[in-house]
Amino acid sequence: MLGWGGQAGVVSTSRPLVATSSHTARLHRMVRDMFKMVQTAPQSNLNTLRVLLLAALLGLPLPLASCGDDGGGGGTGESAQPNTSGDGGATTGDNTPTGGDGTSSPSRGCLDFDLLEASAKVPSNITLLFSVKTCDGDPRPGLKADDFTITEDDATISAFESRQTILPRSVGFDLYSIVLLDMSGSIIGSGSIPLVQNAARTFIDQVVVDQRVAIVLFDGRRELETLVDFTDDPQVLYDGIDSLSDYEPVDPSTNLNGAVEAALSMLDREARLSLDKINGGSLILFTDGTDQASRVSDEAILDAIDKTPHTVFAVGLGEEVDPEHLGAIGKDGAEFAATEDIVDAFNRVAERLQAESQKYYVLGYCSPKRAGEHTLALEVEGNRGDLTYDFAADDFGPGCDPTDFTLRDGTSAD
Structure with a gap:
């Protein structure tokens, strides 16, 4: 299960993710990144960078910060295992600009890759499932296949020959929200x-493109009321929303903390049902008040929020809400609005949730290798930071289709 907000999440897979190291590949990447830094650094920093570059060439320890821990590669053949984190390069703190349509354009910066799963299969298919963030922790959506550079054993692979392509996110990820x-x-x-x-x-207009959504109601009762179960059909969701026009609460009290606890449990159950894909859940809470039922204490629900891998956003309406408590519940973002501004508040949450979902990528390509063990590295041109993956090319040959992605249960992604 992915937690894709401000806190680290837990990756749900059908097998353990294993990280090994490749010291030679690590040294090559460090030297390459140092060369990039020397080429772009201010004059005042050049002497320091030259010393660090010399140390890297000599194999001496480097006091160099990176976006993330170097993960090396992992495994071989069909059961090949990915790194759980990418080698990040140097941390800069500069933000990556985005276009007016909300998508990112590749430009120099620092990126943090997280390799979630990978496979190497005959005839010569390599598939990588990963996320990309800036080193400041912001999602990096909108990258295209030709924005990525792939190297195998430090030699660049031709994008034309490898036919590298970005597959639909849904083939590898199951994303859902309440x-x-x-x-x-x-x-x-x-x-x-x-x-x-x-x-x-x-909200539905913006987010249902990338994930399934459920609409759940609460009042003073212990139990939640599911208005619409998880679906990616917008019309079903619209019909459910329309039905609220005549809604009457059963219990006029507010079981706020209890409702959040129960909704997190719903997300946990959904994650357990999603066995063939990497999955990530989100909770979007809307309320105009505070907890009145007192079934679950403030301390207990904040402890549950702290432990959950799910993303949690909150929207508070009016002056009756407790901003401190609601802000703590919305650990990945909280919006507070007057009644007339509620649409804008939901829009802001939707935009953040959409950006978070679009930081996930499924990239496939055809390797030119035909035997032996190799290390690939993936990076975005003009940016520091990459991910690596060790694979075996035994029995590789022609006939590769980069879009031929097999899920964990053995069924085709098509």
């Missing part, structure tokens, strides 16, 4: 339902 709506007496009595409906529709 929209948890407060339908207690205060919401109904304030006449805010039409605004909540508009905000929910706008």
Whole structure:
């Protein structure tokens, strides 16, 4: 299960992820990155960088910070195992610019790769499932196949010959979200339902492209009420939202903490059902008040939030909310809005959730190797930071289709 927000998540796989090291490949990458730094560094830093470069060439220890720990490679053949983190290069703290449409354009910076799963299979297919963030922790969406440079044993692989391609995210990742709506007496009595409906529709428009969504309601009851179960069908979600026009709460109290605890359990159950893909869940909470039912204490729910690998966002409406508590629940982002601004608040959360989902990539290519063990490295041109993966090319040959990706249960991604 992926936790894709501000805290590290847990990767759910059908086998353990194993990390080994390749010291020669690591040294080559360090020297390469040092050359890049010397070429672009301010004049005042050149002497220091030259000393570090000489140390790298001599194999001496380097006091060099990186985006992430070097992971080396892992495994061979069909059971080949990926690194769990990429070698990050030098940390710079500079942000990567994005275009007006919200997608990133490749430019010089520092990137942090996280290799989540990989495979090397005959005839010569290499498939990598990974995420990309800036070294400041921001998601890096919008990268295209030709933005990536692939090397095998430090020799660049021709993008034309390898036919490297970005596969649809859905073939390797199962992403899903719960929209948890407060339908207690205060919401109904304030006449805010039409605004909540508009905000929910706008949210669905943005996020259902990449994931499945469930709409779940709570009031003062212990149990949640599932309005719409997980689906990627927008019309089913719209119909559920429309049905709220005549909604009447069963218990006018507010079981806020209990509802969040129960929704996290729903995400846990969904993760256990997703065995053939890497999965990630998100919770988006909407409320206009504080916990009144007192079934779950503030301390208990914040402990659960701290431990969950799921992403959690919160939207607070009006002046009755407790900003400190709600902000702590929304560990990956919290928005507070007056009634008339609720649509904008939901939009901001949707944009953040969408960017988080789009930092995940599935890249396939055809290796030219035909025997032996090798180390590949993947990077974005003009940026420091890469990931590495060791693979065996025994029995490799012609006939590779880079889009031919096999899931863990042996079924085709098509």
